[in-house]
Amino acid sequence: MPSGSSGQATINDIARLAGVSKKTVSRVINRSPLVHPETREKVEALIREHNYAPDPMARGLAFRKSFLIGMIYDNPNAQYIVHMQNGALDSLRGSGFELVVHPCDSKNADYVDGVRQFVLQQRLYGVILVPRVSEDQALVDMLREIDCRYARIGAVELDDHTSMITTNDREGAVEVAKYVESLGHRHIGLITGPHRYLSARERGGGFLQTLAQRGIKVPAKYTVEGGYTFESGVACAERLLALTPRPTVIFALNDEMAAGVYKAAYRLGLRIPDQLSVVGFDDSPLASRLWPSLTTVRLPIRDIGLRAAAMLLQEPGSNAAPVAFTPHLVVRESCQPPE
Amino acid sequence: MPSGSSGQATINDIARLAGVSKKTVSRVINRSPLVHPETREKVEALIREHNYAPDPMARGLAFRKSFLIGMIYDNPNAQYIVHMQNGALDSLRGSGFELVVHPCDSKNADYVDGVRQFVLQQRLYGVILVPRVSEDQALVDMLREIDCRYARIGAVELDDHTSMITTNDREGAVEVAKYVESLGHRHIGLITGPHRYLSARERGGGFLQTLAQRGIKVPAKYTVEGGYTFESGVACAERLLALTPRPTVIFALNDEMAAGVYKAAYRLGLRIPDQLSVVGFDDSPLASRLWPSLTTVRLPIRDIGLRAAAMLLQEPGSNAAPVAFTPHLVVRESCQPPE
DNA sequence: CTGAAAGCGCTTACAG
DNA sequence: CTGAAAGCGCTTACAG
Numbered sequence: 001m002p003s004g005s006s007g008q009a010t011i012n013d014i015a016r017l018a019g020v021s022k023k024t025v026s027r028v029i030n031r032s033p034l035v036h037p038e039t040r041e042k043v044e045a046l047i048r049e050h051n052y053a054p055d056p057m058a059r060g061l062a063f064r065k066s067f068l069i070g071m072i073y074d075n076p077n078a079q080y081i082v083h084m085q086n087g088a089l090d091s092l093r094g095s096g097f098e099l100v101v102h103p104c105d106s107k108n109a110d111y112v113d114g115v116r117q118f119v120l121q122q123r124l125y126g127v128i129l130v131p132r133v134s135e136d137q138a139l140v141d142m143l144r145e146i147d148c149r150y151a152r153i154g155a156v157e158l159d160d161h162t163s164m165i166t167t168n169d170r171e172g173a174v175e176v177a178k179y180v181e182s183l184g185h186r187h188i189g190l191i192t193g194p195h196r197y198l199s200a201r202e203r204g205g206g207f208l209q210t211l212a213q214r215g216i217k218v219p220a221k222y223t224v225e226g227g228y229t230f231e232s233g234v235a236c237a238e239r240l241l242a243l244t245p246r247p248t249v250i251f252a253l254n255d256e257m258a259a260g261v262y263k264a265a266y267r268l269g270l271r272i273p274d275q276l277s278v279v280g281f282d283d284s285p286l287a288s289r290l291w292p293s294l295t296t297v298r299l300p301i302r303d304i305g306l307r308a309a310a311m312l313l314q315e316p317g318s319n320a321a322p323v324a325f326t327p328h329l330v331v332r333e334s335c336q337p338p339e
Numbered sequence: 340m341p342s343g344s345s346g347q348a349t350i351n352d353i354a355r356l357a358g359v360s361k362k363t364v365s366r367v368i369n370r371s372p373l374v375h376p377e378t379r380e381k382v383e384a385l386i387r388e389h390n391y392a393p394d395p396m397a398r399g400l401a402f403r404k405s406f407l408i409g410m411i412y413d414n415p416n417a418q419y420i421v422h423m424q425n426g427a428l429d430s431l432r433g434s435g436f437e438l439v440v441h442p443c444d445s446k447n448a449d450y451v452d453g454v455r456q457f458v459l460q461q462r463l464y465g466v467i468l469v470p471r472v473s474e475d476q477a478l479v480d481m482l483r484e485i486d487c488r489y490a491r492i493g494a495v496e497l498d499d500h501t502s503m504i505t506t507n508d509r510e511g512a513v514e515v516a517k518y519v520e521s522l523g524h525r526h527i528g529l530i531t532g533p534h535r536y537l538s539a540r541e542r543g544g545g546f547l548q549t550l551a552q553r554g555i556k557v558p559a560k561y562t563v564e565g566g567y568t569f570e571s572g573v574a575c576a577e578r579l580l581a582l583t584p585r586p587t588v589i590f591a592l593n594d595e596m597a598a599g600v601y602k603a604a605y606r607l608g609l610r611i612p613d614q615l616s617v618v619g620f621d622d623s624p625l626a627s628r629l630w631p632s633l634t635t636v637r638l639p640i641r642d643i644g645l646r647a648a649a650m651l652l653q654e655p656g657s658n659a660a661p662v663a664f665t666p667h668l669v670v671r672e673s674c675q676p677p678e
Numbered sequence: 679c680t681g682a683a684a685g686c687g688c689t690t691a692c693a694g
Numbered sequence: 695c696t697g698a699a700a701g702c703g704c705t706t707a708c709a710g
Contacts, residue, residue, distance in 0.1 A: 008459060010687060021697045026689065034695055053460045057399040058687030061702045066396060068437075078421035078624075085440055098407075098439045098461060101424055120347060121392045122437060230628050259628040266630045285417075286628060289569050289598040291605045349703060360681045365705065373679055397703030400686050680710085689702080694695105 009050040010295055017050075018043050029054055056096060066123045067097045069312055072115055072139075073130035074106040076228070077256075079284050081130070087305025090127060095313060097125065105130060105183050112139050119148045123265040126150060126312035128305070134158070135198045140301035141254055149316075151308040155202040161322040165308050169199050169281075170206035172297035172327030173251075175211035177294075179329055180249050184337045185277065186216060189247035190223045191233060191257050200228075203253045203281060222247060226257045233260020241268055241276075248338035249277035258334075277335035281327075292333035299327045348389040354390075357382050368393055369479060390662035397436060401428035405462045406436045407650055411454055412479075413445040415567070416595075418470070418623050419640055426644025427622055434652060436464065445471060451478050459488045465651035467644070473497070474537045486605050487492035487653075490647040494541040500661035504647050508538050508620075509545035511636035511666030512590075515618050518634075519588050523676045524616065525555060528579040528586035529562045530572060539567075542592045542620060561586060565596045570648060572599020580607055580615075587677035588616035594623040597633055599672075620666075630673035638666045 007120035011029075015022040020039060025033045027125050028043045032071035035043075046052070060066040071088060101119055104111045119127065126149035133139055134152045140159070143150050153158050155169040180188060190207060193200030208218055224239055233252055237260055240247055252258040258280030262272060269338055270276045272292055280287055307323050314320055349369075354361040359378060366374045367382040374382075376474055385391070399405040410427060410652050441457055443450045458466065465488035472478055473491045479498070482489050487564060491498050494508040518613060519527060532539030547557055563578055565571035572591055576599055579586055591597040596618030609615045611631055618625055622637035646662050653659055 012687080022529075022688080023697055024695090027696085030689085036695060038695085040674060053456075055400070055687055056461060057396045057405055057690075058702090060396040061394070061400055061704085062687080062689035063701070064689090078417040082417035082420055089440070089442065096460075100407075100437045100439055103425060103428065117392075121435075122395060183584075186593070256628075263628075263630050285569075286625060289595075289602075289625060290629075291602050350679085351703075361704080362681055363679090366680085369705085375679060378679085394703055397686090398705075401703080401705035403686070429704090681708105683708090684706090686705080687702105689700105691700085692698095694697085 001073070008055075009052040011052075011054065014043065014046050014050065014052055017046050022293075031214065033043075052094065056098075060123065062288075064123065065125050067124055068100045068124055069097055069207065069309060070100050070102050070118060070122070070124045070127040071130065072104060072127050072133055073103050074104050074111075074133045075130055077254075077282070077284065080282070083301035084128075084130060084305035084308075084338060087302035087307075088309035090302070091306045091309040091313070097309075097313065099309075100124070101154065101267060106136060106139075112136075112142050113141060114336045116142055116146065119143070120146060128308045128312065129152045129153060130154070131199060132197055149312055151311040153304060153308055155199045156293075157322075158198075163311065164323070165304060165311065166298055166322070166324040167304065168326050169299075170202040170322060172281065172299070173206035174204040175327075175329040176251055176297060177207045177214075179331070179335070180251065180279065181211060181214050181216060181250075183277070183335060185249040185338060187245050187249075187338075188218050188222060189237075189243075189250040190218060191226045191236040191240070191250060191252040191261070193226060193228045193253045193257075195225060197228070200253055207251060226252070226260075228254050228256060228259045230256045230263075233257030234264050235260075237261040237264035241265070241270070247276075249279070249335065251279045253281050255280035255282045255287050255294060255296055258296065259286055259290060262290055262294075273334050273336040275339065277338075279335060283330050287330075288332070293333045295332045296330055297327045298330050300325060347394075348391040350391075350393065352389065353382065353385050353391055354604040356385050368426045390455060392435065395437075399462065403462065404464050407439050407461055407463055408648060409435055409439050409441050409457060409461070409463045409466040411441050411443060411466050411472055413443050413450075413472045416467055416593075416621070416623065419621070422640035423467075423469060423644035423647075426641035426646075427648035429641070430645045430648040430652070436652065438647075438648075439463070440464075443472065445475060445478075448479065451475075451481050454478060455481055455485060455667065458482070459485060463487060467647045467651065470494070470538060471536055488651055490650040492643060493539055494645055496661075497537075501651065501659060503662070504643060504650065505661070505663040506638055506643065507663060507665050508638075509541040510540040511620060511638070511668065512545035512592075513549045514666075515590055515620075515636060516546045516553075516666040517620065518670070518674070519590065519616070520550060520553050520673060522588075522616070525586040525677075526584050526586045526588075527555065527557050527561060528576075528582075529557060530565045530575040530579070530589060530591040530600070532565060532567045533561060533594075534564060536567070539592055547588060553567045565599075567593050567595060569595045569599045569602075572596030573603050574599075576578060576600040576603035580604070580609070586615075588618070590618045590676045592620050594619035594626050594633060594635055598629060598636065601633075610664070612673050612675040614678065616677075618674060622669055626669075627671070629673075634671045634673045635669055636649055636666045637669050638664060 619635035
């Protein structure tokens with residue numbers, strides 16, 4: 001018989017029914033070991049029976065921290081964001097924590113201050129930092145300064161492993177290099193992402209280095225810098241396809257740009273994969289919807305989101321193992337040996 | 340000189356500095372008219388000076404409502420979700436409200452109860468209901484029962500206009516019908532969405548009805564029901580393209596399925612638009628990345644999200660005008676007159 | 679137009 | 695292992 005007008009039981013109801021103080025109920029809620037097992041069971045039974053859940057605002061007010069996790073991102077790839085959100089929610093479910101989204105524009109000078117206000121005003125429990133904001137040391141420094149927990153997702157280990165999730169983008173690009181080489185391609189084009197993106201440097205570096213190790217040198221003009229957008233993919237592909245000898249394969253460092261390569265190729269009347277092989281990176285929905293379907297590299301984004309949120313909920317003291325993921329090549333229909 | 344250890348000023352700091360009671364500061368925060376203009380100005384100046392923002396948890400606890408807006412959705416289209424979120428955040432910015440995301444699975448019998456728990460436990464201020472969950476009357480009935488405000492987005496006016504945003508999907512399909520007819524097509528294929536989706540019924544109905552008004556009858560077998568997925572688009576297109584006479588145009592009720600039509604056409608060696616015209620619906624990123632780029636129908640999703648959030652923040656008493664949007668045809672390269 | 683009191687539902691010290 | 699007191703930072707209901 002709840003006392004609140006909202007029909008929800010409160011800690012006082014449970015305490016009264018259990019014949020204990022509310023402090024004891026509080027101990028049960030917070031999994032304090034200092035509760036007699038019998039008392040604990042009685043309280044837990046009552047909690048279940050009344051479907052009691054502590055009010056996050058009351059708890060947060062006393063705790064001086066909300067039960068909210070912020071997801072901070074500046075990533076134009078909607079599928080990536082939604083997968084990441086779903087993964088984070090997978091691990092938040094049942095924990096009493098909720099996910100608050102905070103898109104931002106890292107090109108805007110005062111976005112760090114915007115995040116600061118957000119964290120402070122909402123008294124966020126912690127934040128998930130998605131690339132590319134996760135690569136911004138100024139942002140991270142600010143978060144440390146205001147003592148906000150964070151989980152940072154990045155292509156290489158940028159931080160202490162208790163707050164870092166490493167995606168090893170380089171390894172995905174290495175796989176692409178080996179695959180392309182094994183098919184027999186020797187005239188190879190590369191469309192990189194913006195150089196300020198760590199992912200672009202890692203992917204591009206891993207690709208070129210692996211080819212070099214296998215004796216394949218990619219001349220400088222066969223590497224062009226794109227902007228991770230469809231349009232830049234079209235433009236970069238047009239430049240590459242005007243080269244002599246024409247590349248027989250183009251690796252675009254994300255799927256968006258790979259789709260741009262398709263467009264440029266079709267405009268020139270080049271058939272994929274017969275006359276031009278193409279590889280992307282991300283395994284976005286686009287990849288399987290293009291025709292022919294795109295060979296690309298996949299990272300388990302949802303799992304990454306899950307681990308990021310789980311990392312935030314972990315006891316600060318617990319010594320967790322480093323969290324790392326490895327991307328994998330997904331072979332579809334867009335590559336074949338050169339004619 | 341804030342008293343809190345977090346470095347954030349509290350209502351007590353402002354009250355003390357202004358030489359008024361905290362109740363008066365509270366009145367200023369809550370825009371009560373019962374404050375002397377001079378007092379108000381003094382308090383407001385102090386608020387600005389100290390960059391004071393009321394603690395949403397303390398406020399929510401006293402208010403018995405959080406400053407959180409939930410976005411409830413069951414929509415596989417990531418771009419749609421992200422645009423909607425961005426729109427909602429556009430209108431929440433600076434209001435002190437934040438957006439909490441809640442994906443769910445409306446095929447799961449107890450998803451309504453999941454939403455109920457979410458709303459009750461977080462004491463949500465209100466929720467934005469995105470199609471297809473916005474079409475579920477059982478969900479809405481539950482929300483009314485627990486007295487939770489909602490903004491409902493749907494193809495037709497399903498509810499009181501103070502909580503309804505109407506997207507008029509039918510009108511977009513009417514435009515498609517007129518366009519297709521004007522190009523001279525007479526053998527027309529339609530791939531609908533699942534019949535339980537209001538959007539599918541509205542789009543399909545508007546299309547067929549408009550054609551009928553113009554004297555074009557689409558035989559029953561030229562209409563097939565897809566699942567709003569890429570794969571269903573492929574399968575449905577294969578059925579349609581096996582018909583005699585073969586349709587010279589296919590209207591797929593979303594872009595995903597239209598991409599499937601592309602795949603089926605290419606497999607059969609049919610060139611788009613020379614031998615087959617295609618129209619989609621949504622103007623997803625896919626649409627402009629396909630080759631040839633897809634003629635489709637666009638709805639301003641971000642604006643819709645913005646209006647939905649704004650509707651929730653509106654004073655309950657204020658008599659707002661109905662909010663409606665009209666979709667528009669975006670002509671690209673995927674249609675031409677039949678050969 | 680303004681304020682003192684009580685309370686929202688929890689937790690943090692502190693004491694035992 | 696358990697609890698009474700005080701407090702987190704606000705608002706409601708009441709009084710003036």
